[in-house]
Amino acid sequence: MHDHAPGVRGADNRRLLxxxxxxxxxxxxxxxVGSILSGSLALLADAAHMFTDAAALVIALVASVVASRPANERRTFGYQRAEVFGALTNAVILxxxxxxxxxxxxxRLLHPAEAQVAGGTxxxxxxxxxxANAVSMWLLSAAQRHSINVRGAYLEVLGDLIGSALVxxxxxxxxxxxxxxxxxxASLAIAVMIVPRAISLLREVVSVLSEAAPQGVHVQEIREHLLNTPGVTAVHDVHVWQLTRGAPxxxxxxxxxxxxxADxxxxxxxxxxxxxxAAHFDVDHSTFQLEPAGHSDHDAHV
Incomplete structure (x- = not known):
């Protein structure tokens, strides 16, 4: 018996993105325009970051549209992994x-004579x-907790906000x-700031694509909960992974x-x-195979 997860929260996410x-x-x-008028490299770097963010948001929007497509006989889990590939692209861009x-x-540091900057502009x-970045962060703050794709965009905007503060x-x-x-x-500080965010996003993407258990999920704890169900004597061949953030x-x-x-x-x-x-671990898509005692159909690698 299967309990199918609801569709991707695409409509709201697309509007926010x-x-x-x-x-x-x-x-x-x-x-x-401000960089041209002032001669500021930091502004140009921040503008380039914003350009990257715009491209990343376009990717996120496209991924969200694709991810909202229903499952079919070839892609039985649907297209939710499109969010992960969108996040991977964002990380590489970073x-x-x-x-x-x-x-x-x-x-610019090696040739300071060329650095003529209009501080007021x-x-x-x-x-x-x-x-503007503060407004964007506020818009994305709730959705990023449930979508790896929106989280990638959120991290991009967070970097922009910090970059603006440095400028x-x-x-x-x-x-x-x-x-x-x-x-x-300030430009170098923006560069240093970007790297940890890119690594963090890449790590999460790798975790999803390698089908590792979601962060914070402990298989032994789940097994113990299931064993407390009346009539259950053992639980084995447990597998937990996620299609994308928030879809275990x-x-x-x-x-x-x-x-x-018998009854x-x-x-x-x-x-x-x-x-x-569903109640204890927020898992909406689960599949169980019930077996009588003595059944020996175990996964070969376990």
């Missing part, structure tokens, strides 16, 4: 971006970016002291007492087992 994309695109254009920003920042544009600090230093290398240092899948072989099968109580036991998983 589209709104965030619109905000990101507008701010990116403002930052590019790595490339960090390398580019680092190289440009070092070149730089500060104004950075403040606009900070406000504001650099602009303030330039305005107060005239020290132009502060702009290049569970399978297990469950040995039951002879009277359970037609299998349906009751199945309902209790699935209810246990």
């Amino acid at each position: 589209a709104t965030s994309l619109a905000i990101t695109t507008v701010v990116m254009i403002v930052q590019v 790595v490339v971006l960090s390398v580019w920003v680092a190289v440009e920042g070092i070149l 730089m500060l104004l544009v950075a403040v606009v970016g900070l406000f 504001i600090i650099a602009a303030a230093v330039i305005l107060l002291t005239g020290w132009a290398p502060a702009d290049a240092l 899948v569970f399978t297990a072989h469950v040995v039951v007492a002879a009277e359970v099968l 037609g109580q299998a349906g009751r036991v199945l309902a209790q087992l699935q209810g246990c998983l």
Whole structure:
């Protein structure tokens, strides 16, 4: 018996991603213009990051649309993994971006005479970016807890917000002291900031694609809960993985007492087992194979 998970939370996620994309695109254009007018490398780096975010949000939107497609006979779990591939693309983009920003920042430090920055324009544009990124983060904050794809976009916006804060600090230093290398240092700080986020997202993507148990899920704890179900004598061949963030899948072989099968109580036991998983572990898609004592059909690798 199977308990099928509900469809991807696509409609709400797409609306949030589209709104965030619109905000990101507008701010990116403002930052590019501001960078040209002020000569700020930090603003240009932040604009490049925003461009990357816009591309990432487009990818996220496309992945969300694809993921909302229903399951069919060829893809029996549907297209939810599209979210994971979208997140993987985002992570790769982050790595490339960090390398580019680092190289440009070092070149600016090596040639400080070329760094002529208008601190006032730089500060104004950075403040606009900070406000816009804060709004985008607020929009995505709830959905990112349940979708790895939206989480990738959320992390991108978080990086932009911190980047805008760094640009504001650099602009303030330039305005107060005239020290132009502060702009290049802010660019390097943005590059360093990007790397841990990219690694974190890549780690989560690898965990999903390798079908590891979701973080925080302990198989032994689940087994003990299932064993407390009346009529269950053993639980083996347990497998837990996730299609994407917030979509765990569970399978297990469950040995039951002879009277359970003889008295037609299998349906009751199945309902209790699935209810246990849904209530205690937030697992909505579960498959159980009920077996009489002495049954030897175990997975070969266990």
